[in-house]
Amino acid sequence: MALSNFFIGIYHEKKDLIHIAYEVDELSEQIKEIRDVSNFKSLSGEVIFGRKPLLLTREMLELRKDQKTVIGTVPLVWLGVPLLIQDRMIGLISAYSYSDPDYFTKKDLDILIAVSSQIAIAIERKQALDNLKIREEKYRRLIETTSVGYWQIGKDRITTDVNQAVCRMLGYDEQELFGCSPIDFVDQDSKSILQEQFSKMTLTRSRNYELTFIKKK
Numbered sequence: 001m002a003l004s005n006f007f008i009g010i011y012h013e014k015k016d017l018i019h020i021a022y023e024v025d026e027l028s029e030q031i032k033e034i035r036d037v038s039n040f041k042s043l044s045g046e047v048i049f050g051r052k053p054l055l056l057t058r059e060m061l062e063l064r065k066d067q068k069t070v071i072g073t074v075p076l077v078w079l080g081v082p083l084l085i086q087d088r089m090i091g092l093i094s095a096y097s098y099s100d101p102d103y104f105t106k107k108d109l110d111i112l113i114a115v116s117s118q119i120a121i122a123i124e125r126k127q128a129l130d131n132l133k134i135r136e137e138k139y140r141r142l143i144e145t146t147s148v149g150y151w152q153i154g155k156d157r158i159t160t161d162v163n164q165a166v167c168r169m170l171g172y173d174e175q176e177l178f179g180c181s182p183i184d185f186v187d188q189d190s191k192s193i194l195q196e197q198f199s200k201m202t203l204t205r206s207r208n209y210e211l212t213f214i215k216k217k
Contacts, residue, residue: 047080171216
């Protein structure tokens with residue numbers, strides 16, 4: 001199935017817009033967003049709110065052109081398939097032709113319908129990864145800008161991460177702390193406390209205790 005012109009649109013319900021995430025267009029229309037989707041009767045909006053596939057012929061498209069519901073150059077044939085995840089609308093995929101009114105048939109529409117669920121799953125996974133990355137970046141900025149010390153260790157009790165607040169308090173660089181255990185930087189009494197707390201790591205999620213750290217000489 002050769003797709004000389006197609007796009008994948010992501011629907012943002014709160015913003016009431018369709019963001020064109022990927023597009024191939026012979027005329028380089030480069031439409032990046034369709035705004036006010038719920039009020040403006042675009043072809044994409046018809047798929048989104050109708051929640052069903054569309055195969056629009058030349059005659060159907062000319063009618064929609066007269067109704068001013070076609071954005072950009074009017075194609076001769078247009079396919080649109082909604083992208084759904086567990087009945088949740090996330091967008092659509094569309095394919096069209098400017099030169100051949102018979103370029104697509106019902107069979108082509110069935111092919112797009114068949115692959116739409118896999119496309120939707122791939123998009124959802126990418127969005128989840130992007131959201132996770134954003135949360136991690138926000139968390140990292142919070143850790144780096146706070147004056148409170150942050151010290152992270154792995155299951156082997158070895159340091160995997162510290163923030164600059166810890167480095168300033170102890171006088172060490174990050175690299176001097178990585179690969180070491182916090183127990184290497186406390187006094188004798190605190191070593192006993194840490195040993196006891198380490199033994200409880202898999203038993204309780206949070207604990208309060210006081211330690212005395214030794215600054216770098």
